[in-house]
Structure formats: C-alpha cells, structure tokens
Amino acid sequence: MAHQFDPTMLREYDIRGIIGETLGADDARAIGRTFGSMLVRALAEEDASETAPTVAVGYDGRVSSPMLEHALVEGLNSSGCNALRIGMGATPMLYYAEASRKEIQGGIQITGSHNPPNYNGFKMVFQGRPFFGANIQKLGELAARGDWTSGAGEITALDILGEYVERMLEGLIDIPVEALSGIRVGWDAGNGAAGPALEALAARLPGEHHLLFTEVDGHFPNHHPDPTVEANLADLRALVAEKNLDFGVAFDGDGDRIGAIDGEGRVIWGDQLLMIYAEDVLTSQDSKHRGATIIADVKASGALFDRVAELGGKPLMWKTGHSLIKSKMKETSSPLAGEMSGHVFFADSYYGFDDALYAGIRLIAASARLGKSVTELRSAMPAMLNTPEMRFQVDEARKFPAMAEVMERLTTQPGPEVESVNATDGVRVNTADGWWLLRASNTQDVLVARAESDTDAGLARLIAQIDEQLALSGLERGESVGH
Template sequence: MQHRFHPTILREYDIRGVIGETLGADDARAIGWAFGTLLREDGGRTVAVGYDGRISSPMLEHALVEGINASGCDVVRIGLGPTPMLYYAEASDEQIDGGIQITGSHNPPNYNGFKMVFRGRPFFGGDIQKLGKLAADGAFTSGIGSVATLDILGKYIERLLEGLAGIEPAKLETLRVGWDAGNGAAGPALEALAARLPGEHHLLFTDVDGHFPNHHPDPTVEANLADLRALVASKNLDFGVAFDGDGDRIGAIDGTGRVIWGDQLLMIYAEDLIKSRPKDQESVTIIADVKASRALFNRVAELGGEPLMWKTGHSLIKSKMKETGAPLAGEMSGHVFFADEYYGFDDALYAGIRLLAATARLGRSVTELRGSIPPMLNTPELRFQVDEARKFAAMEEITQRLTTAPGAEVTSVDTTDGVRVDTADGWWLLRASNTQDVLVARAESDTSEGLDRLLAQIDAQLAASGLDRTQSAAH
C-alpha cells in the first residue's frame, strides 16, 4: 500500500492539518504504519498513544492504532490527556519505545495533528520527511501488534507533585492561585493536581470541549487571558496560570493582572534554579529562543549562568538541551523545558508547579518577581504573509546584505535562526516560520523612538527584497 499525504501537513515540528480537507483517517493510519515501521527498524516495538479533546481525535486515534498494529508494533493506549502526559508515559516506562499524541495544539477546532517522540528523542524535521517518503513508497513492514490500555493519570500527578519536594508546607499553604485550562486536554489532570496542592486554588474551564466555547486555547495571546485576569482580580489571588489546548505551553499573569511573558517566566525559573544549586557546582547553561528579550540573557549571566540563544521550535530546543546538558530552556511561545529534576520535555502543568516552587523558595510573591524584571519596550510577534516559495529566499537575501554590508548602525548580527540584529537602540529579529507561509519580526528597545528606528530598519530590509510588512499582514 502506498500513501501520499497532502503536502501542507508534514511540518517541521509535527504533522498538522484541517480535518476533512487535508487530514483524515487514512492519513492517521498511514502515519501509524510508517512510524511503527521506522520504530521496528530501529529495534523498538511498543508505542504509547494519547489524544486531546478535539472532536476528531477519537476517530484519528482509532485509525492510528490500526496503522501501528499493521506494522507489527504493540500499542499502549493512555487515552484523553495533555501531550506532556504522553511524553511522561514514554519517558518513565522502559517498555515503551515511542509515543504519538493526537493534538491540534492551539489551532482552531477544525485542525488536528500528531506530536511524536521516538526512542526518547523528539521526532521532527528530517524524521517527518522520512516518514512521508516511506509512506509514499509503500515501504511498510507488516505484522500483527497488540493493544493494551494504561491508566497513567495518577502516576503522572504524583510525578508533577515531586516538583514541590523539599519545600516547607507553610510556604505553600498561603498561596492563592487561579488556573485556566481553556477547555483543553489538561482539564482533568489540572483538577486532579489542584486537589492535591497546598493552598487555595480556583479553576476555570476544566471541562474538555473541542469547540473551545469560552476562549481560544492559546495563552500567549493576551486577549485569551481575560477570564483568568478577571478571576485573579475578583478573588484577589496571588497569580494565575493558563494552558494551551494540549497542555504543553504555559501563560501566566501576576496578582495585578500583568502578563508574565515566556522569557519573563524563564527569568523567574532561572533565578530559582541557579540560586538553589550548590555554590561549588559548575555554571549551568540556560537556553532561550531568538525571540527572547535581551534582559533574559543579561539576567542569566548576572545570576552566574551561561545564557545560550537558540532556534525557535520545541523540537529544536529539546535537541539542543540534550546536546548541551542544559537543565532549563524556554521559548516566547510558552514552551518551558525542565531537565532539572524532570525529563527535559515541555510540560505546562509541571511549569505551573515550578512557579509555585519558585515563589516559595525565593521568598517573594510572583507579583514582586514580575515587578523586578526590567521594563522594556517591545513589539508583539509581527507575522506577515510571504509565499512559501519566497520566504526562505528573501531571508537569504537579507542575511547576505546584513553580513556583508550591515551599515553603521548595526553592532552585531546573529544568524542562529534568521537574523537578530543588535544596534545602539536595542535589537530586531526577522526569521522565516517553519510552520506557516509567514515571516516573523520582533523588536525591543529602551525608548519608543528607538523602537521606531528598529522597525524602520526591518522595513528597509524587507523593501530591499521587494516585501512590505504593512501590505501583507498574516491573520
């Protein structure tokens, strides 16, 4: 049997498409069969399978399991839950060799997709392209696999609670926290977790509903935090935590309603981690993506850590953590990765626990921790449409110009992921998205005038490549 996927669904970090248009049961079956084939060729045998709360997820799960079994691999079904629970199943059980989570993450309700882990490492990029070629060639192994069901939620909750180990209960019992599951897959796990936590906890939208009736499940968009902000204000809570649709990205606000962005959360986690380590230990590497504030990299260095700027993308960050041995990493998008006392994958529930731990260990409220972060003027992520065939070519042209004739105002150019340009005014970033036909820009300065000058430099580079940021806004 040969199978060709719609060309848009094999993404850099995962597989994702629109149900009934670019993604369906036949695709899920082929994904399972191809993944199982690759696993068998690598000496593996058993695949854990989980799914999120989207309407299409049970249908895709049924077909995926059929495909995995057809390859001769066995399946362990863990059922409905957040993506990090699937990662936990794979990481904590030596009998499980790989895992697939069916999830549309923070995409609209008519989307769905697959996030994969293979023999303890992220499955992305070239792995996904190899899976697509294998399916197109019909080069599947065949066999008859078994299916077992595993209720892992209880063990997962126990493991999350270990993030509070060693902290005096009295330091946690006074905390009052709001949590917003956004009707996503983290809801039931959040209910079970909050029931075990010291302190006072108020939960929003823990009922799993693939229509997302209350708000879109993307906590990095400030408008989606309105309900949590209202809860924190009405109950006078210490802070609030929100999750995306599959529970691998975190958003947060402090007690005054200020958003704590991804790089600001990482500053808090970094301070807690570094100050908790024995003084005679070697300096630790802490990774952030190229979109993070300069204040983060400066703060990590001030604390005695080694800041490392790396490419955007949860799979790329996880791979760099393994390579460097970094105990902590994060992205502006709300993916936070703890290898310190944990497994190194992105788990928003665990990140929420570690925020409780940080405020208790550092002896300062989350509002105080947020307030101590230096104020910077920065743009949100500016995304604008550029044809898939043009976006990488345009970035090559811009990179070439900036590295050969940067101009007097440029002090340095970092090409880790796109271009990140430092000037006396601050910095600006321009990179091609790996998942959409867009370019992404961001800029940060100490002054509004400086920010305007940085944006003008971005526009000048775009214009030199025949592009106009204001005429091609992505929605």
C-alpha cells in the same frame, strides 16, 4: 498500498492538517504504519530481539481525535508494533508515559495544539528523542512508496493520570508545607485536554486554587486556547482580580505551553517566566546547577540573557522550535530552557520535555524558594519596550530566499547602525537602540519579526530597519496573522 500525504501536512516539528480537507483516517493509519515501520527497523538494527516495539498513544479533546486515534493504532499494529493507549489527556502525559517506562520505545500524541477546532495533528517521540525535521520528511517518503513492515501488534491500555499527578507534585517536595499553605492561584485550562489533570492536581495542592474551564470541549466555547495571545487571558485576569489571587496560570489546548499573569494582572511572557525559573534553578541553596547553561530562543528579550549571566549561568540563544530546543538541551546538558511561545523545559529534576502543568507547579516552587511573590518577581524585571511577535504572510516559495537576501545584505553592506548580526535562526541584529529579529517560520508561510529597545524612538528606528530590509526584497510588513 502506498499513501500520499497532502504536502502542507508534513511540517518541521509535527504533522498537522485540517479535518476533512487535508487530514483524515487514512492519513492517521498511514502515519501509524510508517512510524511503526521506522521503529521496527531501528530496533532491529540495534538488537536481534524478537519483542515487538511498544508505542504509547494519547489524544487531545478535539472532536476528531478519537477517530484519528483508532486509525493510528490500526496502522501501528499492522507495522508489527504494540500500541499502549493512554487515552485522552494533555500532551505532557504522553511524554511522561514514554519517558518513565523503559518498555515504551515511541510515543504519538494526536493534537491540534492551539489551532482552530477543525485542525488536528501528531506530535511524536522516537526512542526518547523528538521526531521532527528530516524524520518527518522521511516518513512522507516511505509512505509514498508503501515501504512498510508487516505484523500484528497488540493493544493494551494504561490509566496514567494518577501517577502523572504524583510525579508533578514532586516539584514541591523540598518545600515546607507552611511555605505553601497561603498560596492562592487561578488556573485556566481553556477547555483543553489538560482540564482533568489540572482538577486532579489542584485537589492535591496546598493553598487555595480557583479553576476555569476544566471541562474538555473541542469547540473551545469560552476562548481560544492560546495563552500567548493577551486577549485569551481576559477571563483569568478577571478571576485573579475578583478573588485577589497571587497569580494566574493558563494552558494551550494540549497542555504543553504555559501563559501567566501576576497578581496585578500583568502578563508574564515566556522569556519573563524563564527569568524567574532561571533564578530558582541557578541560585537555590542546594542547587547542583550553578553556572549551568540556560537556553532561550532567538525571540527572547535581551534582558533574559543578561539576567542569566548576572545569576552566574551561561545564556545560550538557540533556534525557535520545541524539538530543536529539546535536542540542544541534551547536547549541552542544560537544566532549563524555554521559548517565547510558552514552551518551558525542565531537566534539572524532570525529564526535559515541555509540560505546562509542571511549569505551573515550578512557578509556585520558585516563588516559595526565592521568598518573593510572583508579583514582586515580575516587578523587579527591567522595563523593556518591545513589539509583540509580528507575523505576516509571505509566499512559501519566497520566504527562505527573501531571508537569504536579507542575510547577504547585512553581511556585505550592513550599514553604520548595525553593531552585530546573529544568524542562529534568521537574523537578530544588534544596534545602539537594541535589537530586531527577522526569521522565516518553519511551520507556516509567514515571516516573523520582533524588536526591543529601551526608548520609543529607538523602537521606531528598529522597526524602520526591518521595513527597509523587507522593502529591499520587494516585501512589506502586512497585517499580523495568527499561529
């Protein structure tokens, strides 16, 4: 029987909905059956083998996740796919299972990421590649037609936690233990799915480690698990100050996005973390990646792109979205990429997927290899004045047309202050004062704006230019909304 999804569920990078309103067991079953059918057909085109494809399935700590996992597995099995259940854990554990085993052809993680507790969703990998955009739309079309394969797949289980922790520890393998023994770090799992892996990892790490909120609780009783919102770092900041720690690391609800603070409690934003990682990757003594391409999204500071060039790398500005960044990394053989949102991707000696626990390990490694504390590395960065990410509601049917109007004006009558316009993702406008960005979100009915300057007056002028462009399209920058 065909299945129709609520249209708000099928997003650019993943599938997401509200439990009991737009997402339930029938949706999960249809996702499993359709994804499985697409995989069966793709493999049949490549190979006449009769072996059923295997899809790894994991889930986060939300209350609704076990129910969705059960239905998803049923759907996969009915398409003819085998399901390999890896159980509750961080999204990177699912990515690791898929990337490290040739017998696995796909992966699905059930997760609501950093959304409120009543949300949930699905992040997918298809034959080693991110499954997003047109693939998600095709999944919706096939389900609406009931265009499925049929079969009777099997279910097996795999406990991958220990192996995953061992693999992460390889991020420190070339660093002498004495260089790590004095390190003192605070970690905040935010009651998200990364908690058990963090406990197992911290028990194996040299140095001293203090852990917050590792108990998985889908109600998130201590604070919301979005480490890019400064208010959510308050507990970690208090811990670092109380224990006089070197730095602190926080995770989102499913462990694929990192947040960090230095020993003085200053936030180290996503682009600033990338500056530290880039210095490590591009300049380490035995680095095979001198001169490599380092990718960051259009929201990143100009200081990052300048720093990558200064270190001898090739800075590349790309579209926002973890699936888009991963695809660009493969295309350019980039060893490192990142986003302002805290997704960081290492492909130098790791798999190229976003893993916040591994990014935490690599922050320890970078500090040791570069011979500087994280606080010193943060202090050395140029002081830029920038806005937070401003997100404001614009009707879904209006957001892309409005952006087209802005682009048209900047192309035909840019004004004397505009030096150049980068249209990689929305518009990033360079002026003598700095730069401003305006882009349409691919996942919500919002426009996103950001600006950066080296003076307060310059920043005010940049924001005024954003407001002017919005006004010309009959819009205004209202109160900022969350992710």
